[in-house]
Amino acid sequence: MKTLNIVGKSLRRADALEKATGTATFSTDLNLPGMLYAKTLRSPHAHARIIEIDTTEAEKLLGVKAVATWKNTPRLLFNTSATMTFTLPNQEPVLDQYIFDNVVRYVGDEVAAVAAISERVAEAALKLIKVEYELLPAVFDPLEAMEESAPDIHPCHAGKNIPGEIIKIPMGDVEKGFAESDIIYENRFTLPIQKHVQLETQAAVAQVSPDGNITVWSTTQTPHPSRIILAAAFGVSQSKVRVLNPPYIGGGFGVRIGLSAKAEPIAVTLAKLTGKPVKVVYSREEDFIASDTRHAGYVWVKLGAKRDGTFQAIELKGVLNGGAYCSFSCETPGVMGAMGLSVYRIPNVSYYGHSVYTNITPAGAMRGFGNPQGMFAIEQAVDEIAAQLGLDPLELRKQNIIRVGDPWILPYSCRSTGLEECISKAAEELNWQRRGTMNEPGSKILRGIGIGVGTHVSNSWPFCVDYDNAYITVLQDGSIMVATGVPEMGTGTITTLPQLAAETIGIPLDQVGITFGDTLTTPFDIGSHASRTLYAAGTAVVAAANDVRRQILEYAGDLLKTAPEHLEFANGLIKKQGLRDSECVGSGVCQLNEVQNFITMKDLAYHAHLRNKQFIGIGRTTPPNAPPWHAHVTEVEVDTETGMVTVIKVAAAHDVGKAINPLIVEGQIEGGVLMGVGYSISEEIKRDAKGKPLHTSIHKYLLPTAADAPEIKAIIVETNDPTGPFGAKGVGECGMVPTPAAIANAVYDATGIRFTELPLTPERVLKKLQEKNKNII
Amino acid sequence: MIEQRGKGYEYCRPGSWEELAAILCKAEAGVMFLAGGTDLAVDLRTGKKSCAHLVDLKGLTELQGIAETAAEEGKKGEICIGSLTSIHQLEINPLLQEKAAALPEAACQLGSRQVRNRATLGGNLANASPTADTAAPLLVLDAFLELWSPSGSRHIPVEDLWQKAGKTFLAADEIIRQITLPLAPGRGTAFMKLGPRQAMDIAIINAAASLELEDGRISQVRIALGGAGERPLRMKQAEAFLLGKEATAEHFAQAGVLAAQESSPRSSRRASREYRLATIPVLTERVLLKALSRLS
Numbered sequence A: 001m002k003t004l005n006i007v008g009k010s011l012r013r014a015d016a017l018e019k020a021t022g023t024a025t026f027s028t029d030l031n032l033p034g035m036l037y038a039k040t041l042r043s044p045h046a047h048a049r050i051i052e053i054d055t056t057e058a059e060k061l062l063g064v065k066a067v068a069t070w071k072n073t074p075r076l077l078f079n080t081s082a083t084m085t086f087t088l089p090n091q092e093p094v095l096d097q098y099i100f101d102n103v104v105r106y107v108g109d110e111v112a113a114v115a116a117i118s119e120r121v122a123e124a125a126l127k128l129i130k131v132e133y134e135l136l137p138a139v140f141d142p143l144e145a146m147e148e149s150a151p152d153i154h155p156c157h158a159g160k161n162i163p164g165e166i167i168k169i170p171m172g173d174v175e176k177g178f179a180e181s182d183i184i185y186e187n188r189f190t191l192p193i194q195k196h197v198q199l200e201t202q203a204a205v206a207q208v209s210p211d212g213n214i215t216v217w218s219t220t221q222t223p224h225p226s227r228i229i230l231a232a233a234f235g236v237s238q239s240k241v242r243v244l245n246p247p248y249i250g251g252g253f254g255v256r257i258g259l260s261a262k263a264e265p266i267a268v269t270l271a272k273l274t275g276k277p278v279k280v281v282y283s284r285e286e287d288f289i290a291s292d293t294r295h296a297g298y299v300w301v302k303l304g305a306k307r308d309g310t311f312q313a314i315e316l317k318g319v320l321n322g323g324a325y326c327s328f329s330c331e332t333p334g335v336m337g338a339m340g341l342s343v344y345r346i347p348n349v350s351y352y353g354h355s356v357y358t359n360i361t362p363a364g365a366m367r368g369f370g371n372p373q374g375m376f377a378i379e380q381a382v383d384e385i386a387a388q389l390g391l392d393p394l395e396l397r398k399q400n401i402i403r404v405g406d407p408w409i410l411p412y413s414c415r416s417t418g419l420e421e422c423i424s425k426a427a428e429e430l431n432w433q434r435r436g437t438m439n440e441p442g443s444k445i446l447r448g449i450g451i452g453v454g455t456h457v458s459n460s461w462p463f464c465v466d467y468d469n470a471y472i473t474v475l476q477d478g479s480i481m482v483a484t485g486v487p488e489m490g491t492g493t494i495t496t497l498p499q500l501a502a503e504t505i506g507i508p509l510d511q512v513g514i515t516f517g518d519t520l521t522t523p524f525d526i527g528s529h530a531s532r533t534l535y536a537a538g539t540a541v542v543a544a545a546n547d548v549r550r551q552i553l554e555y556a557g558d559l560l561k562t563a564p565e566h567l568e569f570a571n572g573l574i575k576k577q578g579l580r581d582s583e584c585v586g587s588g589v590c591q592l593n594e595v596q597n598f599i600t601m602k603d604l605a606y607h608a609h610l611r612n613k614q615f616i617g618i619g620r621t622t623p624p625n626a627p628p629w630h631a632h633v634t635e636v637e638v639d640t641e642t643g644m645v646t647v648i649k650v651a652a653a654h655d656v657g658k659a660i661n662p663l664i665v666e667g668q669i670e671g672g673v674l675m676g677v678g679y680s681i682s683e684e685i686k687r688d689a690k691g692k693p694l695h696t697s698i699h700k701y702l703l704p705t706a707a708d709a710p711e712i713k714a715i716i717v718e719t720n721d722p723t724g725p726f727g728a729k730g731v732g733e734c735g736m737v738p739t740p741a742a743i744a745n746a747v748y749d750a751t752g753i754r755f756t757e758l759p760l761t762p763e764r765v766l767k768k769l770q771e772k773n774k775n776i777i
Numbered sequence B: 001m002i003e004q005r006g007k008g009y010e011y012c013r014p015g016s017w018e019e020l021a022a023i024l025c026k027a028e029a030g031v032m033f034l035a036g037g038t039d040l041a042v043d044l045r046t047g048k049k050s051c052a053h054l055v056d057l058k059g060l061t062e063l064q065g066i067a068e069t070a071a072e073e074g075k076k077g078e079i080c081i082g083s084l085t086s087i088h089q090l091e092i093n094p095l096l097q098e099k100a101a102a103l104p105e106a107a108c109q110l111g112s113r114q115v116r117n118r119a120t121l122g123g124n125l126a127n128a129s130p131t132a133d134t135a136a137p138l139l140v141l142d143a144f145l146e147l148w149s150p151s152g153s154r155h156i157p158v159e160d161l162w163q164k165a166g167k168t169f170l171a172a173d174e175i176i177r178q179i180t181l182p183l184a185p186g187r188g189t190a191f192m193k194l195g196p197r198q199a200m201d202i203a204i205i206n207a208a209a210s211l212e213l214e215d216g217r218i219s220q221v222r223i224a225l226g227g228a229g230e231r232p233l234r235m236k237q238a239e240a241f242l243l244g245k246e247a248t249a250e251h252f253a254q255a256g257v258l259a260a261q262e263s264s265p266r267s268s269r270r271a272s273r274e275y276r277l278a279t280i281p282v283l284t285e286r287v288l289l290k291a292l293s294r295l296s
């Protein structure tokens, strides 16, 4: 195998110095001459019709430049999520939003926005807007929202308040499979609302030129799809819209796949009304109440097995709470089913799932994308089957997991799996054999170990439109510029994509520049989500780099009078095969005509320049897809007198195909694990009876702090998937996927209690412990 | 500058007691004192509180510091803490760690490092949260407060500071100047906090205890809880029950049950009344055991 010089090394991130020294710029930092500030009036009601809206007093306030409402803004239906740009032709994208509407559908929904000379004036003006509402009946639970008597939130064709389509995935015959099973476990699981709490809140700055060209700097994870959405929402051609990151985004986790909630359209609306640049920055409270959350909801699982542990049939059903507008509400239940049914080799499987509109904050994409919800149910069912059959949960999993070549429901095949190795390594890290022997009789503090496994995607094809482009320009000194439409939202894109380019071409990493996250300077790319950026955009970068390398070797072949296949090209040096680097000294080839044995990339590029030639590589790919695999083994401690659950350690073993930059991969795994710990233990957004959210700040919403982080051991397993760049697969979301299940299984191991609802708050846990004690006495 | 929702206020930072007195005599109403601002700045911004005059106490540098007065003939030793002493200073003070362990133990669990650097002891007490982390330790340490106003100063036991959640008995122009802890050499004290997060979290319940033994029996005991009622509370029935008894886990558990009976917690977003009632005995027992372990 070819030795790698740059790929596979934990090289320093390209943005490290800027971010560590506070000089990196984000949307929130932008200031343009004459810029105005916008604030948004939000609905205090969960469901209401606006009868009357009077903005005259607000407009009179000194410093106010414009007030936007449903009356003076475009009435073009659109959707803030990128689904409206990449839903496959056999389905209709759901368009259910206006910039402002005369019906509000959740507490926090946009009613009006003010542009003024300062945020303070804009805020004062909001208080002067008079709105008369007619209250409408509201519904918050997805099961209730499907009842006939529930209010209709949007017109739907698939069923009462069901946005888009119902997802059905069948294979084999589940009835037959259950009939042939010796043992069946069945239960319903309940999942809470989780919030991304990305560091930078939703933000956008918009500028409209006198001839109508729109430029938007924003926090979007998908600049190109965002351009499509804005062009549609404002009825202009895409060529008149530029969307870019400035250049960084303070995290994403799925909260801005498409627009950054309504930050962009509100900024553009007000920029058009005032002729001035307008900045919108969501407060943390706005970010909590009026930007996408994870889908809460219900998951039913039924799993059947033979006495020897062989799985026979699985039935999975999901009803998710989509909230007031459809943001990935078809795709999320789709991924829940598609991933949940692809972990184990089961001949008979069936999935049925959908979301339901309710009068709460819209749910949308969030790290894991439905998969953690499904695996919370499935992995606990697997543990129950193991317990009932008296089998080791570890062995039962190894016995049933998908192997390369197995038939499965996915429309691409499984070409690599390191899941068995992941299970073994994670178990070894935590001394799995201690399980069952960790507690003294009568102890009030109990320890337990649990496992959860899973798979995910490396890309969103074939679930939605998904293609990538990149181009690489060789500059006159032999350094290169990579252009790619994906952003840098903290995941390391601008380090790892250059690593791929440098390795592929054969030049040092410091010779690579990159332009990214800008529709003006980069070719179309669907953006950063679906754990796809390195895998999918990377495929295009490698293709462009191969194109450049081919052109360079051809040129060098002519120059060195050697067939390209007899040339070596590494570390910026092109030379005849077999020649040692130490023999390649001296230069001046550019001006001379005598034949050389070698040439540096620098000289070659300049040689070409003097002869009116530049090398430009193009990569255009429809990347395939590949399954990353993961196993988490978790140790927890349960205080049986207070119900407190503490996660002590998580061993997270991940088959990432190939770690292009191991340190960045470990960071992704650790971050995903910690997000999963919060989801499992303390994070949730609850509402009062009228639908007003109770957890609206970082102080109220209990994210784990650094002090709460368990020891996390990230273990990288490499299987070199044949489809990925240098063998790489997705990793960004994966740390999240099996974490809740692994924690719940560990709590079961400690207490003997099966928890079917997250998060495992002390109150919830103590209640079950008390019930159990009562039953014993 | 601290933002106030809606309207402005006048800010001043007196550098002496005379200056402070003059400001207070002139200002008619709407005076509010500013210490670290970790409660007040938030409340002014959200509109929960509002003021016309914001009087910053940080100009009075003598309000900061921790000092011991040694015991003399007929007079016990004591530790005096200026009300503007930061929570972080309490946390790292060796004198307190040695002689009043419950207080630094509580201090190091308050908020986060950043919050503790700004937050002050006086602010924590005057904010009158039923779960203020320094309240229960001060109750079991028999702390008393020196209050100051333009019309003079007075001393009160810390217990007499609070009316109910968010409300003290301080007069409108009165500040806490100093917190005094009488020293009791043979005493073991401890603090514990119950909440789902290890940092940046207001306790569901917090508890402090102080114990002294004589011939193996409990000769002095104090138990205080936060989150058990409208204000930080001493658990006097539980204390009375323990007095004269042997310091056993069983007795401590019984004291815990009594403490729950004395409590009247409420339900909040953070925890239900039922959960608080269920965990008060546990925390009481555990904090007593911890205080006992500090005795030897």
Ligand SMILES: Cc1cc2nc3c(=O)[nH]c(=O)nc-3n(C[C@H](O)[C@H](O)[C@H](O)COP(=O)(O)OP(=O)(O)OC[C@H]3O[C@@H](n4cnc5c(N)ncnc54)[C@H](O)[C@@H]3O)c2cc1C
Residues within 6 Å of the ligand: A699, B032, B033, B034, B035, B036, B037, B038, B039, B040, B041, B042, B057, B083, B084, B087, B109, B110, B111, B112, B115, B118, B119, B120, B121, B122, B123, B124, B125, B126, B127, B131, B132, B133, B134, B170, B174, B175, B176, B177, B200, B201, B202, B203
């Ligand atoms: C993120 C965060 C986390 C927190 N975590 C905790 C926690 O874990 N535990 C906890 O107990 N608290 C916590 N708090 C609350 C707060 O930090 C403490 O109550 C702190 O001790 C308040 O002190 P301060 O100096 O900041 O008070 P300020 O905010 O300045 O004042 C608070 C109140 O006391 C009054 N006041 C201040 N000093 C005096 C004085 N000398 N005389 C009379 N009145 C006075 C003020 O007028 C005001 O009403 C937290 C706060 C934040 C923002």
